[in-house]
Amino acid sequence: MLPNPQLLLDLVQMKMPFGKYQGVVLCNLPVSYLEWFNRKGFPNGKLGMLLQTMYEIKLNGLEYLLQPLKK
Secondary structure (H helix, E strand, O other): OOOOHHHHHHHOOOOOOOOOOOOOOHHHOOHHHHHHHHHHOOOOOHHHHHHHHHHHHHHHHHHHHHHHHOO
């Protein structure tokens, strides 16, 4: 299955809507915050899916995939 390009665009455009890192673009969230969500549970819906995707990207060292999109 190929990754959805819109999903990757959302990661470099969408901002965290709440919490300690409110206003920070999802791809710029620290891995420690994503690890916390991984332990406590990701939010429901699209935001949770995006945070989980970002966690997997950082966990697997795939941030380079987002570089061309950060314009």
